[in-house]
Amino acid sequence: MSVASGRPPVRMAVRSVFDAGALRSEFESAGISTKFLPLIWRHALDNPNCDLEDVPSLPSAAYPLLRDKFRTMTSSVASAVDSADGTTTKLLVRLQNGSYIEAVIMRYDTRLGKYDGKPRPGGLRSTLCVSSQVGCKMGCKFCATGTMGFKSNLSSGEIVEQLVHALRLSNIRNIVFMGMGEPLNNYSAVVEAVKVVTGSPFQLSPKRITISTVGIIHAINKFLGDLPNVNLAVSLHAPDQETRCQIMPAARAFPISRLLDSLQVYQKTCGQKIFIEYIMLDGVNDQEQHAHQLGNVLEPLKVVVNLIPFNPVGGGTSSHYKATPSQTVLSFQKILRGVYNIRTTVRQQMGQDISGACGQLVVNLPLRRPLGLTTLLPDIEDLRI
Numbered sequence: 001m002s003v004a005s006g007r008p009p010v011r012m013a014v015r016s017v018f019d020a021g022a023l024r025s026e027f028e029s030a031g032i033s034t035k036f037l038p039l040i041w042r043h044a045l046d047n048p049n050c051d052l053e054d055v056p057s058l059p060s061a062a063y064p065l066l067r068d069k070f071r072t073m074t075s076s077v078a079s080a081v082d083s084a085d086g087t088t089t090k091l092l093v094r095l096q097n098g099s100y101i102e103a104v105i106m107r108y109d110t111r112l113g114k115y116d117g118k119p120r121p122g123g124l125r126s127t128l129c130v131s132s133q134v135g136c137k138m139g140c141k142f143c144a145t146g147t148m149g150f151k152s153n154l155s156s157g158e159i160v161e162q163l164v165h166a167l168r169l170s171n172i173r174n175i176v177f178m179g180m181g182e183p184l185n186n187y188s189a190v191v192e193a194v195k196v197v198t199g200s201p202f203q204l205s206p207k208r209i210t211i212s213t214v215g216i217i218h219a220i221n222k223f224l225g226d227l228p229n230v231n232l233a234v235s236l237h238a239p240d241q242e243t244r245c246q247i248m249p250a251a252r253a254f255p256i257s258r259l260l261d262s263l264q265v266y267q268k269t270c271g272q273k274i275f276i277e278y279i280m281l282d283g284v285n286d287q288e289q290h291a292h293q294l295g296n297v298l299e300p301l302k303v304v305v306n307l308i309p310f311n312p313v314g315g316g317t318s319s320h321y322k323a324t325p326s327q328t329v330l331s332f333q334k335i336l337r338g339v340y341n342i343r344t345t346v347r348q349q350m351g352q353d354i355s356g357a358c359g360q361l362v363v364n365l366p367l368r369r370p371l372g373l374t375t376l377l378p379d380i381e382d383l384r385i
């Protein structure tokens with residue numbers, strides 16, 4: 001195959017055509033205009049398994065370069081598992097280096113405000129939760145990904161490819177960086193991937209992209225310059241340093257007082273509201289006093305607080321935690337709303353039965369079943385975004 005098609009041997013590492021930085025610099029070194037990049041991406045998006053030599057209308061020097069150094073896709077979907085209610089699909093994606101990551105599609109019907117189980121053309125607007133790393137080094141005590149430790153960073157192309165895979169199944173309009181890994185620990189790849197998906201041909205609005213971080217202060221300080229209009233979500237999870245350190249070791253390196261200061265600077269500069277994520281752990285951070293403390297520390301900021309019911313995860317310290325009873329979650333919400341006038345929502349739990357909910361992503365290969373062919377069939381209309 002390699003000789004007949006002129007393709008390099010499979011073991012040679014090739015870049016994803018969606019690795020914008022690599023493709024751009026190869027084109028520039030060869031004196032080829034980078035205005036052709038969106039044309040290549042459009043073709044690759046419409047024909048995920050195509051030969052790059054079939055991309056029409058490129059300068060002739062582009063073809064040998066694409067053939068030798070790039071592939072349309074460097075990852076593949078190893079399995080796709082649907083939740084029983086059909087709202088959620090978890091994709092197990094195999095990367096070129098043999099590692100696996102997960103991405104989760106969540107479907108909502110925007111006209112009804114909730115998923116109603118009946119897909120209609122254009123009616124469903126899905127959100128894709130993407131991974132940015134294989135594993136994560138931040139070690140949050142309640143998170144399954146944290147138990148894996150850090151394995152590797154994804155390239156920008158591997159991040160974009162998660163969207164390309166998902167677009168074959170759903171009409172993705174929103175992306176949240178809430179899958180495996182800490183996106184701001186893989187900053188340059190995440191920034192580059194966001195630039196690709198907000199440009200031609202994907203054209204997602206930056207306002208529909210949310211990057212969730214444990215609170216890497218130096219990266220938050222750069223965020224605005226590099227990612228204007230992209231939403232920032234901060235996993236705060238506790239209103240005080242002591243409780244935060246107890247459940248999030250990263251809080252020692254990024255103390256809550258300095259984190260909140262950096263959020264004030266961020267907000268003064270851009271005026272954008274900040275999403276505050278707050279996991280509800282029974283008896284740990286969910287008491288009335290925590291709600292009042294949280295209301296006070298957030299007082300200088302314009303925020304939306306998202307209370308996250310704890311999703312059970314097996315193994316490690318995470319199995320010590322229990323979810324806060326829903327009545328207590330509602331009382332917590334009532335304090336933040338009623339006393340502090342903070343918009344506070346409770347995150348809808350989706351995909352728990354397929355371990356596809358927040359913090360449940362950990363690659364556990366033997367548990368996955370193979371991808372059914374019907375799941376793979378792309379909806380052509382969905383691809384025309």
Ligand SMILES: C[S@@+](CC[C@H](N)C(=O)[O-])C[C@H]1O[C@@H](n2cnc3c(N)ncnc32)[C@H](O)[C@@H]1O
Pocket residue numbers: 140142143144145177178179180181182183212213214234235277279308309310311312313358359360
């Ligand atoms: C998996 S993280 C990925 C993004 C980033 N690393 C972060 O921590 O914000 C996305 C969100 O899931 C939350 N999360 C982690 N483990 C969870 C669990 N077991 N139940 C509910 N939410 C969880 C995180 O705290 C975070 O707010």
Ligand code: SF4
Pocket residue numbers: 136137138139140143144145146147179180181182214359
């Ligand atoms: S919650 Fe986020 S930062 Fe913490 S271990 Fe999980 S993926 Fe990493």
